[in-house]
C-alpha cells in the first residue's frame with residue numbers, strides 16, 4: 001500500500017508482516033517462549049491513565065530534549081536492533097538518513113548489517129547523535145577494537161547490553177530455518193554464524209560470541225577502556241539500577257530486549273515505577289531511558305512523566321524501513337505528531353513539565 005495510507009505503527013507492522021520474507025519477519029517479531037513480556041511491554045501502557053489539565057494555552061509545544069548531553073528534537077530514539085538490512089537494502093544507513101532529517105538519535109547495534117563507520121558517515125557529521133550498542137565479546141580485544149572504532153567515529157556513548165548473557169528461546173525465529181548466514185557474517189561483530197543443532201534461529205546463531213561470564217566487576221574494565229559515556233542496557237530491577245549508579249555509569253536503559261530473552265521478565269514501565277518507588281535517587285545520578293512496547297505518542301509521554309529521559313523503539317523502526325528512508329521519516333512524523341497532540345490535550349507545552357501528577361497509576365501500583 002502507498003506510504004501515505006499508513007497512519008500508525010500498527011499499519012507499518014501489518015505491511016511488514018505481508019511484505020518481508022517469512023524469515024525476516026519471524027526474526028524481527030519473535031520473542032521468548034510464550035511472548036508474555038513482549039506483549040506486556042505494550043499493554044501495560046493501557047493500564048495507566050492520564051490526568052489531563054484544561055484551559056491552558058497549548059498553541060506551541062516544544063518536543064526537544066537531550067540525551068547524555070546531546071541535543072535531540074524528540075524524546076524518542078532508535079533502539080539498537082540487528083540486521084536492519086533484511087528489511088531494506090539501505091539498512092541502518094536508511095534509518096540514519098531519516099533520523100538526520102528529524103533530529104532523532106540512533107543507537108547502532110553490534111550486529112548491525114553495516115560497519116559502524118559506514119553508518120555514521122551516511123549523514124554529515126554532528127547532525128544527529130549516534131550511540132553504539134556493545135555486546136561484550138569472549139575475546140575482549142575484539143570489544144576493545146570496537147570501542148576504538150566508536151571513538152574514531154564520533155559515537156556519543158556506549159550502551160552495553162546486560163540482559164542477554166545468552167540469547168532467549170525465540171520459537172518463531174527457530175521454526176524458520178536459517179539458510180543464508182551471509183548477512184550475519186557481515187555483522188561488524190565478525191560473529192561467524194552457524195546453524196546450531198537445536199534449530200538455530202537467527203538470534204542464536206548470531207549471538208555465539210557474547211561472553212556469558214561478563215559481570216559487574218568487569219564493568220571496571222569497560223570503564224577503563226573508554227572515555228565515552230557508558231550506559232547499561234537491560235536493567236530490570238531497582239537493585240541493578242542502584243548498582244549502575246555505584247559503578248559510575250552515565251545512564252541505564254530499562255529494557256527486557258523487547259521480550260526476546262527472559263519471558264515473564266517485567267514490562268519496562270513496571271521496572272521504571274519500581275525504581276521510582278524504591279530508589280528515586282537513581283534519577284539524580286544518571287539518565288534513565290526505557291524501551292519495549294512503545295507504540296504511541298501517549299506511551300512516550302507516560303514514560304517521561306514517570307522519569308524517563310527518552311524512550312526507544314526497536315521493531316517499529318525495522319518495520320517502517322521496509323519503505324526505505326521515506327518510510328522511516330513518515331513513521332517519525334506520525335510519532336512526533338501523536339506526541340504533540342498528547343501534550344496539548346494533557347495541558348503541557350514542553351517536556352520539562354512531564355510529571356507523575358499527570359498520571360493515575362492506581363491500576364498498576366499493586367503489580
Ligand code: FNR
Pocket residue numbers: 027028029041079080081082109110111133161233255256257258259260291292293294312313314315316318
Ligand atoms: C533487538 N534488540 C537488540 N538489543 C541489543 O542490545 N542489541 C541487538 O543487537 C538487538 N537486536 C535486536 C534485533 C531485533 C530484530 C529486535 C526486535 C530487537 C532489542 C532492542 O534494542 C530493544 O530493546 C527492543 O526492540 C525494544 O522493544 P520494541 O520497541 O521492539 O518493542
